[in-house]
Amino acid sequence: MENITEMLKGVLEGCVLEIISRGETYGYEITQQLRELGFTDVVEGTVYTITMRLEKNNLVDIEKKPSTMGPPRKFYTLNAAGKEQLKIFWKKWEFVSSKINELKTNKIKRREVK
Amino acid sequence: MENITEMLKGVLEGCVLEIISRGETYGYEITQQLRELGFTDVVEGTVYTITMRLEKNNLVDIEKKPSTMGPPRKFYTLNAAGKEQLKIFWKKWEFVSSKINELKTNKIKRREVK
DNA sequence: ACTGGTATATAGTATCGCTAAGTAGCATCA
DNA sequence: TGATGCTACTTAGCGATACTATATACCAGT
Incomplete structure (x- = not known):
């Protein structure tokens, strides 16, 4: 998929947090996992x-x-603040993605033009 | 929801395209619709x-x-290029959001550390 | 006159991911 | 031995985007 840069803003960091939360890992490996995910x-x-x-x-x-x-290698693990940040990230993701999908699935009606 | 700015980058424009595609509308009204959607x-x-x-x-x-x-009011309607751009936006959204959700639902495994 | 809702415009800022280049360890193979 | 390639980290600068803040203006009601 081409040119998804802008759409990754604000989510790529969350993805990295999530990957680190699965167990200690380092930059190079995180990169490979993101590429395997599909962000080639x-x-x-x-x-x-x-x-x-x-x-x-x-x-x-x-x-x-x-x-x-x-x-x-510089191995990273999430500390308490990192785990909290990850939770916040997923909450935001849930919120934003649900709203976008709501819009996509046509739930928004045209307002009457006065 | 607070501080979702970064996550909106790359998607807000798509939302505006989608809203315009529902019928001619203008900036002020688009703003209100986005706020009604939840992006208050x-x-x-x-x-x-x-x-x-x-x-x-x-x-x-x-x-x-x-x-x-x-x-x-300045009323906008999508032209052919705009409709095409909207299609591309939804394709990108499908791609990115599906990958993020894949990550969220734990389908990514830790790679073995050699 | 003043306030508030409607309506558009824009200069400047912050953030984030990307580009590009550099440094360095180690293995393989000509 | 030196050349190549994979592994691994760092950083300066860039481009795109949403946000902040402010300005202008039309209109209605008090």
């Missing part, structure tokens, strides 16, 4: 800006571990 | 930047009509 154009740079933001906002705990496959 | 914090300024963009991208036809309730 997501690249490392995009994910790293998100993980950096999560760090800055103190939503994750960090542990650096060596890898036999390359440079050390 | 959307204000006129936001919608006007969108309708201006639609104009600029030649997705709408415009007809100015007087109103007994205030200043003249």
